[in-house]
Amino acid sequence: MRPKLDEKFEKDSKIRATLVLSEFLEKRPIFESFKKLCSKFGVNFMNYTEFEFWFMRFSAGNFDLDYDRSQDPKYCTITDLPIHIFQKILDKLGDDFQKETRWKLRHVSKSFRDIVDAQKLPKIEEIQIGCDGKSINLNFRKYLNVWQDEKSRTAINLSYNSRKLAVDDLVSVLARPDGYKLYKLKIGKKIDNRFFELLCEKLRETSAKIAVEDVDLHWDNEQSIIDFLKLFQSIRAIEIERDDDKKPINQGWIDKINKINSLKTRSCVVIGREFTAYDPDFLIPRGLNLSEMVLYFNKLGVRKAIQIVQKLLESPRLEYCKLCTGIKGKTTFVKELLKLGVKNHPNKCSSFFKYPIPNSDDFFEICTYGNSDYILDVFIKRISTDST
Numbered sequence: 001m002r003p004k005l006d007e008k009f010e011k012d013s014k015i016r017a018t019l020v021l022s023e024f025l026e027k028r029p030i031f032e033s034f035k036k037l038c039s040k041f042g043v044n045f046m047n048y049t050e051f052e053f054w055f056m057r058f059s060a061g062n063f064d065l066d067y068d069r070s071q072d073p074k075y076c077t078i079t080d081l082p083i084h085i086f087q088k089i090l091d092k093l094g095d096d097f098q099k100e101t102r103w104k105l106r107h108v109s110k111s112f113r114d115i116v117d118a119q120k121l122p123k124i125e126e127i128q129i130g131c132d133g134k135s136i137n138l139n140f141r142k143y144l145n146v147w148q149d150e151k152s153r154t155a156i157n158l159s160y161n162s163r164k165l166a167v168d169d170l171v172s173v174l175a176r177p178d179g180y181k182l183y184k185l186k187i188g189k190k191i192d193n194r195f196f197e198l199l200c201e202k203l204r205e206t207s208a209k210i211a212v213e214d215v216d217l218h219w220d221n222e223q224s225i226i227d228f229l230k231l232f233q234s235i236r237a238i239e240i241e242r243d244d245d246k247k248p249i250n251q252g253w254i255d256k257i258n259k260i261n262s263l264k265t266r267s268c269v270v271i272g273r274e275f276t277a278y279d280p281d282f283l284i285p286r287g288l289n290l291s292e293m294v295l296y297f298n299k300l301g302v303r304k305a306i307q308i309v310q311k312l313l314e315s316p317r318l319e320y321c322k323l324c325t326g327i328k329g330k331t332t333f334v335k336e337l338l339k340l341g342v343k344n345h346p347n348k349c350s351s352f353f354k355y356p357i358p359n360s361d362d363f364f365e366i367c368t369y370g371n372s373d374y375i376l377d378v379f380i381k382r383i384s385t386d387s388t
Helices: 007-011 013-025 030-041 048-059 083-092 095-106 110-117 163-174 193-206 223-229 251-258 280-287 302-313 330-339
Strands: 126-131 136-142 154-160 180-187 210-218 234-241 268-271 292-300 320-328 352-356 363-370 374-383
Touching: 013 030, 013 048, 030 048, 095 110, 095 154, 095 163, 126 163, 136 163, 154 163, 163 180, 163 193, 193 223, 223 251, 251 280, 292 302, 302 320, 302 330, 302 374, 330 363, 330 374
Parallel strands: 126 180, 180 210, 210 234, 234 268, 268 292, 292 320
Antiparallel strands: 126 136, 136 154, 320 374, 352 363, 363 374
């Protein structure tokens, strides 16, 4: 059982020095001696700096236990520099500070981390998160516009063996005092669940206010990814990709997407190309309870295409959908479409149709795009009668 020290014992520097001396006389390495002392009296009993001071004095043959450390001259370190001087040093580093030095300095100590974080962060518009099985990789980019001057673009590639360091650096970007708006977030197929669990914990602690325009992820990503996305205040669009288009879609993933509250208002879900050719019972158009979506199909027969459109028209929350596919037989498709209760649009060309929404004054406007025999895209948009 660990000994209990009274308040006087803990505050008496001479007693602490005596304990260091007893460890020194055991002739063990300094760090091993320090750990042994901590195991006896607790990790907060003495900091390493104080232990090292006494241990090194004894090593030099100085065994004066009455020495008053408070009389030592106080030495300044780089972190004691006035902030404006430190800022000038960082400015001299130029682009190298933001690309490399910034992140190296953050890992030196808490005092360095606080100083670095006080510096202005470049606008990062895209973040990529991946894992190769051995390390966690973060990629920060700014200025996605290809017409921007080369000198104005920044690409920062960081690789970590420590989850905590990776989390800390990423949170330093996302958890800004005035909130953060990200243009694109890409999450790789291979991910580290524990990393995302730690990231979620840290973001909850900071109460970060994050919004993102576009998120790219894979259909096979784990629950930890969904938990991460739930922390965003808003997500404008999610694009879901899958490498194996023959693997059946399950209801579990549909339910996960539906539970992301940041997608509830005017958000779009883009389902990757050739995604739903093997979709059992049309789970996506039937179960994805979101207002906007873009669905990519491989070539569809008329019968299957009509079934998908019917499921979309029955969706209570649907505001807009783009169905990207290839449907051979436009005339047959239109005939089957009219059987669903769809009518020709009275005020537009023959490619436009109207579907009155049951128990509502609104209607869906349907538009087909293609040539005389082949449909490439089907657009479905909810129209309010108040706006017509």
